[in-house]
Amino acid sequence: MASAMLGTVAEKAKDLTSAQSTKAAQLAAVTKDVHDDKWRLTSDFGVKQTNTDDWLTVSTEDQTGPSLLEDHFAREKIHRFDHERIPERVVHARGSGAFGKFTLFESASDVTSAGILTDTSRETPVFVRFSTVLGSRGSADTVRDVRGFAVKFYTEEGNWDIVGNNIPVFFIQDSMKFPDVIHAGKPEPDCEMPQAQSAHNNFWDFQYMHPEATHMFMWAMSDRTIPRSFRMMQGFGVNTYTLVNDKGERSFVKFHFTPSLGVHSFVWDEALKIAGQDPDFHRKDLWQAIESGSYPVWKFGVQTIPESREHDFDFDILDATKLWPEELVPIRYIGQMELNKNPDEFFTQTEQVAFCTSHIVPGIGFSNDPLLQGRNFSYQDTQLSRLGINWEELPINKPVCPVMNFNRDGAMRHTITKGKVNYWPNRFHAAPPATAQEGGYVEFPEKTAGIKARLKSKKFREHKNQAELFYNSMSENEKTHMMNAFAFELDHCEDEVVYKRICERLAEIDLGLAQSVAEMVGGEMPTEQLRPKHNKKAKGLSQTEFMPETPTIATRMVAILIADGYDKVAYNGIKAALTAAGALPFTISPRRNKIYAEGEEKGGSGGVVADHHLEGQRSTMYDSVFVPGGAKSIETLRKNGRAVHWVREAFGHLKAIGATGEGVTFVKQAVDLPGMEFSTAGDVVESYGVVTASQAQPESFKEAVQMAKGAKDFLSAYLFSISQHKNYARETAGLNAMVAY
Numbered sequence: 001m002a003s004a005m006l007g008t009v010a011e012k013a014k015d016l017t018s019a020q021s022t023k024a025a026q027l028a029a030v031t032k033d034v035h036d037d038k039w040r041l042t043s044d045f046g047v048k049q050t051n052t053d054d055w056l057t058v059s060t061e062d063q064t065g066p067s068l069l070e071d072h073f074a075r076e077k078i079h080r081f082d083h084e085r086i087p088e089r090v091v092h093a094r095g096s097g098a099f100g101k102f103t104l105f106e107s108a109s110d111v112t113s114a115g116i117l118t119d120t121s122r123e124t125p126v127f128v129r130f131s132t133v134l135g136s137r138g139s140a141d142t143v144r145d146v147r148g149f150a151v152k153f154y155t156e157e158g159n160w161d162i163v164g165n166n167i168p169v170f171f172i173q174d175s176m177k178f179p180d181v182i183h184a185g186k187p188e189p190d191c192e193m194p195q196a197q198s199a200h201n202n203f204w205d206f207q208y209m210h211p212e213a214t215h216m217f218m219w220a221m222s223d224r225t226i227p228r229s230f231r232m233m234q235g236f237g238v239n240t241y242t243l244v245n246d247k248g249e250r251s252f253v254k255f256h257f258t259p260s261l262g263v264h265s266f267v268w269d270e271a272l273k274i275a276g277q278d279p280d281f282h283r284k285d286l287w288q289a290i291e292s293g294s295y296p297v298w299k300f301g302v303q304t305i306p307e308s309r310e311h312d313f314d315f316d317i318l319d320a321t322k323l324w325p326e327e328l329v330p331i332r333y334i335g336q337m338e339l340n341k342n343p344d345e346f347f348t349q350t351e352q353v354a355f356c357t358s359h360i361v362p363g364i365g366f367s368n369d370p371l372l373q374g375r376n377f378s379y380q381d382t383q384l385s386r387l388g389i390n391w392e393e394l395p396i397n398k399p400v401c402p403v404m405n406f407n408r409d410g411a412m413r414h415t416i417t418k419g420k421v422n423y424w425p426n427r428f429h430a431a432p433p434a435t436a437q438e439g440g441y442v443e444f445p446e447k448t449a450g451i452k453a454r455l456k457s458k459k460f461r462e463h464k465n466q467a468e469l470f471y472n473s474m475s476e477n478e479k480t481h482m483m484n485a486f487a488f489e490l491d492h493c494e495d496e497v498v499y500k501r502i503c504e505r506l507a508e509i510d511l512g513l514a515q516s517v518a519e520m521v522g523g524e525m526p527t528e529q530l531r532p533k534h535n536k537k538a539k540g541l542s543q544t545e546f547m548p549e550t551p552t553i554a555t556r557m558v559a560i561l562i563a564d565g566y567d568k569v570a571y572n573g574i575k576a577a578l579t580a581a582g583a584l585p586f587t588i589s590p591r592r593n594k595i596y597a598e599g600e601e602k603g604g605s606g607g608v609v610a611d612h613h614l615e616g617q618r619s620t621m622y623d624s625v626f627v628p629g630g631a632k633s634i635e636t637l638r639k640n641g642r643a644v645h646w647v648r649e650a651f652g653h654l655k656a657i658g659a660t661g662e663g664v665t666f667v668k669q670a671v672d673l674p675g676m677e678f679s680t681a682g683d684v685v686e687s688y689g690v691v692t693a694s695q696a697q698p699e700s701f702k703e704a705v706q707m708a709k710g711a712k713d714f715l716s717a718y719l720f721s722i723s724q725h726k727n728y729a730r731e732t733a734g735l736n737a738m739v740a741y
């Protein structure tokens with residue numbers, strides 16, 4: 001076991017590039033492997049221990065006497081355990097991290113002098129942490145919430161952190177409101193309920209009382225807040241930063257990460273169920289993808305606006321509740337990020353990693369975005385209570401470039417700095433500041449004037465235009481999901497004032513939406529559009545625009561339902577085809593034991609061992625379900641309500657379903673709805689993402705996989721359906737609403 005694990009570590013190391021190795025070597029210097037045979041248990045002060053099970057007592061064979069305080073080994077063990085916990089993050093407490101690399105394929109030297117954004121020969125190691133916002137460390141992954149997308153770039157000029165989210169805008173314009181928005185979203189103060197949910201009175205009360213949140217709460221009620229995977233989310237820096245080039249010219253900038261696997265979400269029922277069935281779903285998904293070598297990749301892009309055009313827009317470009325529509329400011333993709341190594345230890349890496357928006361490198365600067373300015377204070381500050389003053393010496397946070405200064409001492413200082421002086425200027429000229437030519441950071445000489453006041457520019461006072469822009473840009477299915485999300489959330493608000501007011505606010509955005517929500521949650525029905533609509537749309541807001549460039553089923557999990565007597569040809573054929581296309585097939589049967597194919601003798605040498613039994617896992621854990629034929633297998637499955645439910649639930653969750661041979665009759669029986677069509681003879685029928693072939697032959701599974709829309713052969717049609725992630729036409733036709741799941 002141990003040597004197998006060490007093998008994996010060695011294999012993983014192979015994938016690291018030389019740039020990543022710099023950080024890896026730094027970490028290796030402080031890493032010990034518990035599986036090394038040389039180890040014997042020792043105390044913290046290094047003395048080998050003979051017993052770590054029994055506290056020293058004054059006892060005889062017949063009488064157990066008192067425990068002795070003198071047992072330092074026992075006291076040390078308990079004492080260390082008592083102090084294992086550190087405060088969890090005040091927000092974004094639940095998260096998962098991974099190592100990777102950033103590469104640049106186009107220099108952005110026209111806008112910045114930053115090495116990481118201009119030197120295309122470089123590879124920069126990164127550590128990324130994805131998170132939910134509201135829940136505590138032990139809460140579920142698939143709750144409805146914004147996801148954090150924090151990237152630490154270990155650049156040659158120091159650490160650069162983009163502490164972003166999977167949504168490009170935020171609830172507030174001014175960081176001073178952050179404690180309020182978070183208090184309102186976190187469990188209510190008297191009862192500490194609900195956990196990791198925005199579906200409660202206080203959250204929605206604040207959303208109404210604070211109109212600048214309108215745009216963000218529209219995003220929060222969209223599919224963005226129930227992502228299928230961290231690997232299938234966009235990342236946004238959200239705040240407006242600046243870039244400065246060699247000529248000293250400044251641009252405003254927003255940062256984007258776009259996943260190569262497309263942007264995909266669960267449907268709400270699925271997310272709700274997984275929160276109970278597998279609270280670690282996203283963590284596991286990321287971990288397993290990296291372990292299996294399917295490294296997630298994001299394109300990295302920038303939107304830039306030259307300083308001279310700062311005031312050319314009808315919104316303030318420093319306002320974090322606004323995005324920069326791509327029609328006005330196109331995204332320029334210049335690099336990519338790949339995650340290719342899981343952490344070795346959760347606590348010392350994923351838990352102790354600490355991001356700061358204030359971590360920038362030469363060529364990158366801040367803007368006067370008032371949310372960013374406050375964040376720049378908050379992150380540094382919060383690390384002190386979470387990790388202590390020397391947190392930047394922790395291996396995961398340590399830059400790969402040299403660090404030298406006269407910041408000294410403090411709890412848990414590790415570095416030993418030799419020398420006679422600890423101040424500057426000093427008579428030895430020891431450790432002088434760097435010049436600009438030596439790479440020293442030089443602040444941009446921004447000209448600024450104004451009056452001291454608690455004030456922002458007047459464009460900050462408009463809050464609804466982009467909320468409507470976002471809603472208008474959704475597909476009809478996405479609009480339906482938003483309506484349902486509001487209806488769910490407001491149903492959990494018992495205070496009538498709260499849900500009535502939100503329906504009123506929605507009537508400022510879209511009367512139809514407001515009315516549909518009001519009809520579901522009760523209260524007065526809004527009768528007029530409370531703000532004139534502009535009816536504009538923008539590109540890049542609907543998730544439907546982010547399908548992978550070529551259809552792919554890589555890393556998709558497919559359940560194959562079989563019982564004794566299954567059709568071996570179809571089973572082996574589909575398994576091979578899925579594996580060849582990079583998907584992960586799993587065999588699900590009534591028992592996790594050997595299952596025998598048609599013609600195989602029970603207890604004989606044949607048979608396959610199922611990965612899970614029907615009660616151990618649910619359809620929610622898979623992207624698709626396939627049912628091969630085999631008369632006896634189907635007869636068994638047909639009598640099993642759970643097996644029928646697997647198909648109905650996958651259908652309800654808009655997943656691709658495939659069936660061949662007798663499997664077709666089983667699927668037909670489960671979801672025989674008006675308008676659904678199934679194969680009856682030698683034909684392949686695709687109907688709302690359900691692909692059936694009654695008379696599948698061995699060659700049905702041998703054809704080259706094209707994954708094409710309207711394909712006539714079984715494999716191409718079925719694999720294409722999986723690649724589409726969800727069949728929204730099924731929802732439009734109202735079919736999923738007709739099955740019980």
Ligand code: HEM
Pocket residue numbers: 088089090091092095129130131147148149150163164165170174175176178237238239320353354355371374375378379382383386
């Ligand atoms: C643009 C809006 C914001 C975004 C995109 C954002 C994003 C994030 C992310 C991704 C994390 C988790 C970092 C990690 O994985 O360790 C985080 C944590 C945190 N954020 Fe924000 N945040 C925003 C606004 C704010 C504001 C306005 C404040 C305070 C004024 C704030 C304070 C914090 C704090 C204190 C933490 C915990 C940090 C830690 O303990 O390591 N955030 N934020």
